[in-house]
Amino acid sequence: MVHQFFYPKSIAIIGATSDPKKFGNAVTANLLENKELEAEIYPINPKATEIFGLKCYKSVLEVEKEIDLALILVPSKAVPIVIDQCIEKKVKRVIIISAGFGEVNEEGKRIEQELKRKSLDAGMRLMGPNCVGIQNVDIGMNASFVQTPIEGNVSMVTQSGSFGAAILYEMWWQGLGFSKFANLGNMIDVNLTDLLEYFIDDEVTKVVTVYLENVIDGRAFYNKLVEVAAKKPTVVLKGGRTAAGMKSASSHTGSIATDYNSLKTAVKQAGATLCESLGDYIAAIKAFSFLPEPQGGKIGVLTNSGGSAVLFSDHSEEMGLELVEFSEEFKQKIAPHVIPLVKKVNPLDMIAGANGEGYYQVTKAMLEDPNIDIVVPCCVVPTFLEMKPDEHYKGVIRAWNETGRKKPIFPIFMSGSILEAIKDFAEKEKAPIFLSPREAAFAVKVLYERMKNHSK
Amino acid sequence: MVHQFFYPKSIAIIGATSDPKKFGNAVTANLLENKELEAEIYPINPKATEIFGLKCYKSVLEVEKEIDLALILVPSKAVPIVIDQCIEKKVKRVIIISAGFGEVNEEGKRIEQELKRKSLDAGMRLMGPNCVGIQNVDIGMNASFVQTPIEGNVSMVTQSGSFGAAILYEMWWQGLGFSKFANLGNMIDVNLTDLLEYFIDDEVTKVVTVYLENVIDGRAFYNKLVEVAAKKPTVVLKGGRTAAGMKSASSHTGSIATDYNSLKTAVKQAGATLCESLGDYIAAIKAFSFLPEPQGGKIGVLTNSGGSAVLFSDHSEEMGLELVEFSEEFKQKIAPHVIPLVKKVNPLDMIAGANGEGYYQVTKAMLEDPNIDIVVPCCVVPTFLEMKPDEHYKGVIRAWNETGRKKPIFPIFMSGSILEAIKDFAEKEKAPIFLSPREAAFAVKVLYERMKNHSK
Numbered sequence: 001m002v003h004q005f006f007y008p009k010s011i012a013i014i015g016a017t018s019d020p021k022k023f024g025n026a027v028t029a030n031l032l033e034n035k036e037l038e039a040e041i042y043p044i045n046p047k048a049t050e051i052f053g054l055k056c057y058k059s060v061l062e063v064e065k066e067i068d069l070a071l072i073l074v075p076s077k078a079v080p081i082v083i084d085q086c087i088e089k090k091v092k093r094v095i096i097i098s099a100g101f102g103e104v105n106e107e108g109k110r111i112e113q114e115l116k117r118k119s120l121d122a123g124m125r126l127m128g129p130n131c132v133g134i135q136n137v138d139i140g141m142n143a144s145f146v147q148t149p150i151e152g153n154v155s156m157v158t159q160s161g162s163f164g165a166a167i168l169y170e171m172w173w174q175g176l177g178f179s180k181f182a183n184l185g186n187m188i189d190v191n192l193t194d195l196l197e198y199f200i201d202d203e204v205t206k207v208v209t210v211y212l213e214n215v216i217d218g219r220a221f222y223n224k225l226v227e228v229a230a231k232k233p234t235v236v237l238k239g240g241r242t243a244a245g246m247k248s249a250s251s252h253t254g255s256i257a258t259d260y261n262s263l264k265t266a267v268k269q270a271g272a273t274l275c276e277s278l279g280d281y282i283a284a285i286k287a288f289s290f291l292p293e294p295q296g297g298k299i300g301v302l303t304n305s306g307g308s309a310v311l312f313s314d315h316s317e318e319m320g321l322e323l324v325e326f327s328e329e330f331k332q333k334i335a336p337h338v339i340p341l342v343k344k345v346n347p348l349d350m351i352a353g354a355n356g357e358g359y360y361q362v363t364k365a366m367l368e369d370p371n372i373d374i375v376v377p378c379c380v381v382p383t384f385l386e387m388k389p390d391e392h393y394k395g396v397i398r399a400w401n402e403t404g405r406k407k408p409i410f411p412i413f414m415s416g417s418i419l420e421a422i423k424d425f426a427e428k429e430k431a432p433i434f435l436s437p438r439e440a441a442f443a444v445k446v447l448y449e450r451m452k453n454h455s456k
Numbered sequence: 457m458v459h460q461f462f463y464p465k466s467i468a469i470i471g472a473t474s475d476p477k478k479f480g481n482a483v484t485a486n487l488l489e490n491k492e493l494e495a496e497i498y499p500i501n502p503k504a505t506e507i508f509g510l511k512c513y514k515s516v517l518e519v520e521k522e523i524d525l526a527l528i529l530v531p532s533k534a535v536p537i538v539i540d541q542c543i544e545k546k547v548k549r550v551i552i553i554s555a556g557f558g559e560v561n562e563e564g565k566r567i568e569q570e571l572k573r574k575s576l577d578a579g580m581r582l583m584g585p586n587c588v589g590i591q592n593v594d595i596g597m598n599a600s601f602v603q604t605p606i607e608g609n610v611s612m613v614t615q616s617g618s619f620g621a622a623i624l625y626e627m628w629w630q631g632l633g634f635s636k637f638a639n640l641g642n643m644i645d646v647n648l649t650d651l652l653e654y655f656i657d658d659e660v661t662k663v664v665t666v667y668l669e670n671v672i673d674g675r676a677f678y679n680k681l682v683e684v685a686a687k688k689p690t691v692v693l694k695g696g697r698t699a700a701g702m703k704s705a706s707s708h709t710g711s712i713a714t715d716y717n718s719l720k721t722a723v724k725q726a727g728a729t730l731c732e733s734l735g736d737y738i739a740a741i742k743a744f745s746f747l748p749e750p751q752g753g754k755i756g757v758l759t760n761s762g763g764s765a766v767l768f769s770d771h772s773e774e775m776g777l778e779l780v781e782f783s784e785e786f787k788q789k790i791a792p793h794v795i796p797l798v799k800k801v802n803p804l805d806m807i808a809g810a811n812g813e814g815y816y817q818v819t820k821a822m823l824e825d826p827n828i829d830i831v832v833p834c835c836v837v838p839t840f841l842e843m844k845p846d847e848h849y850k851g852v853i854r855a856w857n858e859t860g861r862k863k864p865i866f867p868i869f870m871s872g873s874i875l876e877a878i879k880d881f882a883e884k885e886k887a888p889i890f891l892s893p894r895e896a897a898f899a900v901k902v903l904y905e906r907m908k909n910h911s912k
Contacts, residue, residue, distance in 0.1 A: 166764060245770035317698035
């Protein structure tokens, strides 16, 4: 059922317009932007004859061919009549992007129920209302008014559209790519559980992510979460954990948020990954999207910077992780690659003079060491000794590539201002950068926990 | 005593070199980079006659004029003889940047004690060894091998040099500026307490920040912390909170870390701000550096994005903060500036179409409302409706400027990839950007707590 939302052969944009101040313009522009998208696009607007060079239709009823998906962007009071037309036209799937329904008042809720009943009776399924739309990056379809992300293996379902947009920005900036994106808004028909169900067997989707504020049928959602998490890493962030948050949540989706503690327990029991902040959510997605699972929990840390490794060690212990003792063999192996001052303990502090070659050699030694499951290269990028700002990171990734990317690595580069120097390389290589010791420790934790769940 | 480290009239660089692969080169280049620095610079190297166009001396004894500050960058085994020469020359202050002492072995510790005894007997004070050096941005002095930060009101003392370098990068990137920076390394003489003492009365220093791994004299440190925190916001991050962290800390500074819980209690009792991650540390510094203290704890939130305000509300409640109920007057005042769909509750969700003018008007109304002490404008920057990526932020700052910056604002822009569009403006205006709901909530919390400490 959800499949047809993501793979329509023809799309009507009801409320398409040339006026750049309207959402119907943004959605049309986004759909036309990617020339690879093979679906037929039908702009619908009674007041126009042509939009972006395409013929414009007065209503869906004027379109001769079948319409798989209709996007509705007309004002809320015009939505019921448009829905009637869609039903008459036998449109298969509809996304009501327009706001002004259950999130506003009781009358809005009543209209929602009516729309739902009529549509389901006709076998027409609905997403929304009050949403930004959906995207299927695999086929170049941006059926939303938000920006197009880069291609990747993460699929996301979010109740909040603007939160989704924020995540799109953040993931783009961090080189993380999407497969499918759906914002469900008020969820009068298609809901979170339906999307989870769909992601289970979607081949491109490697990581499933959910941002939710309320759950309509908790039991069904939980059962589906168990299924999806058994097959794929599943990252969950709940907005409205507290009374204040719940109040905010209901002010914008018109629903009472679910009790957080029971959700928390359910998510954990399902073997999914629960996050409690935007930062943790991104860290977990990054770990699952880029990295293989470890074979165990033994961590090796290298660094040119005492402080960052100290902080990583603190966060690791607080999260129940373990830094391994280096073997004698390992110490001998790395000896030629570090200066004599360096104490051969974990974290291995190679001191400020360590260069890209040193990072390459020591990272490789750790990746090849049967005693180490997880490698954490910390680096404060030096601005001195003729070192290039990207040589340490490149050394790390070279070692990772040469060892077949079999073990997970968590490169911590605490270097806001010079990150640009390595970001392009990271994106090209599809390799992660962690921005703080805490972010990396959290990412290690969630990846390790998933491994432990598997081996139960 | 510390003053002369930061305001030397003459500086000798012992181990200055033209070889760009050595730290002595980086320090010399940094000292010569800023033409505003008025101190005389004397490169010292027995094997050179000229470095960077300056006459080079074989030893400090060859320099005719007085030397206020000597920076030592020769290999550790040559340090004792160089120290003897400094004593003979009656150099006032010395920073031993060279590593290879107490952090390496017992013999190193013994040599440190000898250097300390000789120097103090001669009235010569020491920083280091095993450090990156110091900076006084006010006078354009970068006496370190790390990069030069932007000018500002934050002063920092750090035990870990590379952690300091990471903070320099991060603060630079976030538009946060330094006054004074000191990395103390093994702290055989000048220690954390001395620096705190100095920052108390330093006029440019508005915010004092400390990164520490161990405290030598806990009682003296605590007493000084009470003094400095009574006068200025003081932000403390401790590396080596856990057994794993302590082990890492001692592997790189050669010292046993202090028991964390007693430190934690002491820092809080002193009225300083304790942070437990790099992110929190930066958030706290940002709040204190950019913002005035609030007059109370009542928070008003505006947003174009439900999700981000929901998450901010969650973090706020978890941190014991309070979102205010809007007054009838306020609701009437903002009515013309939001679309009718908008529910007039806190957080005020103005929905995705809200533009820069809307942000300006509503932020201003909150800043003028006697019922609101703290204003949190959340924004997911839209890529549609012809909005400019910086118009929302500019609207917020315009409102803040027009109301005399009397109340603190915490603009949350969860927009990694488009942050560049507003960063220059923020830096020019010396205004903050918070990168996530959690970061902003933590910043609100620390600023509000400082206010409460004041009013006790």
